[in-house]
Amino acid sequence: MILTQAVTYYLSEHPSIVSFRWSHTQSWGSTWSFLFYSIAAYLALSLFLHCALLLVLRRRDRPVPLGPVPAVHSLVMALLSATTFAGILLSSAAEIRDTRWLWRRSRLATSPFQWLLCFPLGTRPSGRVFFWSYMFYLSRFFHMIRTFFTILRRRKLSFAQLFNNSILTFMSFLWLEFSQSFQVLAILCTTLVYSVVYGYRFWTAIGLPSACFPFVVNCQIVLLWCNLACHVGFLLLQLIKGGCNGIGAWGINSVLNGAILLLFLKFYLKMHKKSSSPPASSSSSSPSGEAEGEKKATVKEKSL
Template sequence: MEALYTNLHYLLVDNPTISQFEWKTGETFASSLQFLNLTVIFYLSLTFFLRRLSLPPIKSSILRPISAVHNLILLLLSLTMAIGVILSVLSQMPNPKWIVCFPISQTPKGPVFFWAYIFYLSKILEFVDTVLIILAGSNRRLSFLHVYHHTVVVIMCYQWLSKSQSLFPIGLATNSLVHVLMYGYYFACAIGKKPRWKKVVTNCQIVQFLFGFVISTVMIYYHFKGPGCSGIWEWCFSATFNATLLALFVDFHSKNYKPPSMMKINGHD
């Protein structure tokens, strides 16, 4: 077990590519503001035009294998990011306070910021989710929540890196763990073994947001009690975004997981 941990720690933390990582806006790949803007515009434009084209659904026999591979990649990537950032935090943090409150002088370098960078790039990869939904003709799944989430989360992750935003390591770890569950569910659906725990995925997403707000109170305490925490204005953006997501997820939960008695009242069997 010790040898396994040592090897895992080297691969996910001590590897020079990871341990010596430094985000440099405009120099690191995909780090310019122009790249971010063009990426978001491209995603929204592609989504709009594919929807307007009203393409006939692609056969599930063709789309399912592609979807299965895509979801499996994101499942494994999410698991790797969760383990990587947890090990990196334990390695890089000078004290427990650092987890929730970076010092004002914090620079975006080291293994924790490497995993934030991979997380940022993974959110661009997740745009493929939308394309697969449209090609499958699943209009019900292409909701405002879906497009809004995919669009703004990329902006939020960019700010994590460009402004060394406090508290992001916890958000990265919890979100990656939830995505392991979520993409595990979608992978099972793609191979024809639909699990019965879709509601669990939504519940975990809601709990994730609630936990984020609770832990944010600790960061706010440190910010006003001391010299301040890095990226406080970017945290305000993230907190507002997460609050809107929480409201949308709660609304989604109430509409899709009604008790049997309510279903009958509304005329459903």
């Protein structure tokens, strides 16, 4: 009981969480210039690292040894995602409890589920929910580090991975800047999937057995379906209620999510085509199964 109360306090009732306010002067990384410069730096550094490895290590077939760093990164990401999931879940429950009376008085919403999908017009980016949305936004920059692991391991620069990380960081900024509706459900779905995926990556990184099916890709499919359902639900409430906060940002979000969906479908069809093709001769693969492990690792790297 005491532990439950302590967790609830530190994840939803702490003064710094309750009094949070998204501000260009008080919140680190909250300006448009920081957003664009950081994404540009991420793209430039990825390209520079890719070109540098091609020039310096062009005669080396083995990947750069990274030791336990990727495993530690996966573990930290799993813990961050799980904490954000628990925090925004408890914070949402607290916000619904504290503002339910206001809904009945002004008829801003009729149920907690509608509030999760459709913020009332005039909602400001402050309070518990937006604190965890801000934490999710900051975690996107730590998530980008995985791109550098991919380059160091295989000296490959994936456009899909660069585009996906850049766009998701940009969208999480829009959620805060324009108090966009349905972000609570989007963050809940994303952090839940990320905690499972990065937990699985940590599991395999320390040498434990992997799944016999493309686990990460299947998690990405689940996440895309959840995201699509959130978009459809928001659009229905927008038409029925006559207005949800952040409709302009939602339009941009929808276009960018559509681009991500197309890239993923292209990758999924390509992966399915490779899996259905006849296997290579035994002389072209190593006896220890390194080629198969490399193929599985490539699938994992290109998703999420």
